[in-house]
Amino acid sequence: MGTTTDGLEGTGLPPELLDAYDDFGPAMRAAHPGLLASPGAAAFLAHCATQGKVRATKRWRREAAALLAGAERGEEIVRVLLDGMAGQREHPVTELSPVTGGGRAPGIASEANETLVRGLLWAAADLGAEWVVPAVGGVALNAATGLGGSGGTCRNGRIATSAVGVLGEFGGAQGTQAAQALGRLKGPVRNRTVVKGIAKSLEAVAERSGLTPSMIRERAVPSFGLDARGIRDEPLGAYTAALSISAPGTASLGFRGPQGRVLRSAPKSVRDEHGQELAGIREALKQLRALLPVERGRLEEHLMAGTRWGRADWEPYYIDHPVTGSLARALVWEISWDGGTGWTAGLPERTGGGWALAGPDGTAVPVADGALLRLWHPVRASSDDTGEWRAELVGRELRQPFPQVFREVYRITPAEWETRTHSERFAAHVLRYPRVRALMVERGWAGPQLGYFSEGQETRMLRELPRPGELHPSDGESWRAGFTLALVDQQQSDGGLAALCSTGRLCFERRRGLRGAWERADLVDVPERARSEAARDVDLFIGAASIGADPQGGGEDLDQDGDGEQEWEQDGDRAYDTYWHDWAFGELTESARIRREALALLLPRTRIADRTELTDRWLRVRGELRTYRIHLGSGNILLEPDDAQLRIVADPTPDREAVFLPFEEDGGLLSVILSKAFLLADDDRIADRTITGPVRRTG
Known part of the structure; x- marks a missing residue:
């Protein structure tokens, strides 16, 4: 792609400003020729194009402010160009680097336009207009999310780091907006450098306000005009648009007609006569759907951290908040009246006067001034108390936004007392590396890649565990977990990256203060909640990425040689066949044991209760033709009495009955197991020959 002539566009800009080595420059020139030709525009943009660093100096910013003030439409230029970059899609960008030798690579801006946008971002930092923070936040989100919208490779890391740095410059009302924008970035952004920048900017905004970063974030959550019930009604002629949130955090938009009839889509009269208002409420729905997962993740971090609130913060920012409250009201909380020594859950x-916490026995404790509140965690509860809460949730059919009552707990084992400084309970598993790395990055773990290159034989993935939200970053201790992965040699690889990896040790480190050094800690010294949460992460990663989790044996060829046994073959050998079999039919993990407890509560409520039996590792289902055992850890099925494997790809939605699932959406393994159980209980009605063949085969 070459440069374009400014004469055709009438911008008056030299070709090196908003150049044509990407799609962004030509698009902006074509869309805003008059604006870019306005007096002072070229001089201001030329100065912006000199900002090649993450942070701008005071001298640079003073000169930018003077040139901006001298430009006739300077503020408008900043706004439209930042909005353009916030909406710029990735595309092949021409590289002129002597290091790479030129060529084309995916991105959103050429090197020159990247520098120009960084200058625009820092120029915006000194503007007080309402549009500034949303515009900078939009650029940060677009640039910082990975190529294709996911992963740790930013669309443009340099633009992203500058945008995040600018968000940390704001104070007052703009600081609250900036905290909101930074909070939204914490979910989708995976790049380690940008994530660190987000944390640093949140700390900077919080320090100006005298609050902690957590407090700043909770005060910045928008309501989108929803009332305390989580509903917003917008009259649109004869119809009413109803934007709402239903538990446990699902946003929807419906339309009520003059006779009270509810429609899922906007009627033609609304589209024709109230298009602008309709577009506004649809945009609110889009933003609300993006915000709910962020708030769900924030609440789960508070559960992991053990954050405590007073009533003055708990009520407006959590339980009464139209958005956050839709999630918080489905969770179990604890209240203390003695400064945190004794706690009561509900x-x-x-x-009539506010809120109370109701226990499973029907007693209720009012929430009044002087109380401390925190989220209940099963690691602090007895097995009897946890069992009561699980029965209560199933009895109420209350689905939680994330597993809390049905949360796995990992206490120190005798073997871990012996190893002292590390845990090996999750060692020696074989995992699909791309899958496990994606999951780990999603949960906040970061580390070097594994692959067929120098130092790619082993990696240590690290996650800094959430801290209590009421603590200033410089107070108390911080903890992080480290989990070792090693390359498993396999011929298939993706660009030199590992296809399979093996698991090693789980360790913990402690840091005192904000900038202290990380030091290895004994397992017994790690707070029980932090240790359990890190172990839970690792167990879930293994459950999702293990080659044993695939009923097809890791996706390779399954060979059934007539003896009823399935063999996973890789490159002509059976190197992992034993591991696959042990995982697919072996002892239950902690998450599988939780699944077993849930089934013990759910099955008696179904019509197949008299056809099912729970054993130590299996859900045993008696059909009309055969009896089956479904493994509670993998979902794999064995036929009785010969233990031949039966492979079924079942619909994960058990729609034969409306089965309540207390801690996962349809599609999780609990729903898959239930779906298979319903199917096999009616095995005489199955028409699929791939199932009926093995089922009807005898001997």
Whole structure:
């Protein structure tokens, strides 16, 4: 792609400003020729194009402010160009680097336009207009999310780091907006450098306000005009648009007609006569759907951290908040009246004067001034108390936004007492490396890649564990977990990256203060909640990425040689066949044991209760033709009495009955197991020959 002539566009800009080595420059020139030709525009943009660093100096910013003030439409230029970059899609960008030798690579900006946008971002930092923070936040989100919208490779890391740095410059009302924008970035952004920048900017905004970063974030959550019930009604002529949130955090938009009839889509009269208002409420729905997962993740971090609130913060920012409250009201909370020594648990219930926490025995404790509140965690509860809460949730059919009551707990084992400084309970598993790395990055773990290159034989993935939200970053201790992965040699690879990896040790490190050094810690010294949460992460990664989790034996050829045994073959050998079999039919993990407890509560409520039996590792289902055993850890099925494997790809939605699932959406392994159980209980009605063949075969 070559440069374009400014005469055809009438911008008056030299070709090196908004150049044509990407799609961004030509698009902006074509869309805003008059604006870019306005007096002072070229001089201001030429100065912006000199900002090649992450942070701008005071001298650079003073000169930028003077040139911006001298440009006739300077503020408008900054706004439209930042909005353009926030909406710029990735595309092949021409590289002129002497290191790479030129060529084309995916991105959103050429090197020159990248520098120009960084200058525009820092020029915006000194503007007080309402549009500034949303515009900078939009650029940060677009640039920082990975190629294709996911992963740790930013669309443009340099633009992203500058945008995040600018967000850390704001204070007052703009600081609240910036905290909101930074909070939204914490979910989708995976790049380690940008994530560190987000944390640093949140700390900077919080320090100006005298609050912690957590407090700043909770005060910045928008309501989108929803009332306390989580509903927003917008009259649109004869119809009413109803934007709402239903538990446990699902946003929807419906339309009520004059006779009260509810429609899922906007009627033609609304589209024709109220298009602008309709577009606004649809945009609110889009933003609300993006915000709910962020708030779900933030609440789960508070559960992991053990954050405590007073009533003055808990009520407006959590339980009464139209958005956050839709999630918080489905969680079990604890209240303390003695400064945090004794705690009483309950589900939030409205009372005449406010809120109370109701226990499973029907008693309720009012929430009044002087109380401390925190999220209940099963690691602090007895097995009897946890069992009561699980039965209560199933009895109420209350689905939680994330597993809390049905949360796995990992206590120190005798073997871990012996190893002292590390845990090997998750060692020696064989995992699909691309899958496990993606999952780990999604949960905040980071580390070097594994692959067929120098130093790619082993990696240590690290996650800094959430801290209590009421603590200033410089107070108390910080903890992080480290989990070792090693390359498993396999011929297939993707660009030199590993296809398979093996697991090693789980270790913990402690840091005192904000900038202290990380030091290895004994397992017994790690707070029990932090240790359990890190172990839970690792167990879930293994459950999702293990080659044993695939009923097809890791996706390779399954060979059934007539003896009823399935063999996973890789490159002509059976190197992992034993591991696959042990995982697919072996002892249950902690998450599988939780699944077993859930089934013990759910199955008696179904019509197939008299056809099922739970054993130590299996759900045993008696059909009309055969009896089956479904493994509670993998979902794999064995036929009785010969233990031949039966492979079924079942619909994960058990729609033969409306089966309530207390801690996962349809599509999780619990729903898959239930779906298979319903199918096999009616095995005489199955028409699929790939199933009926093995089922009807005898001997």
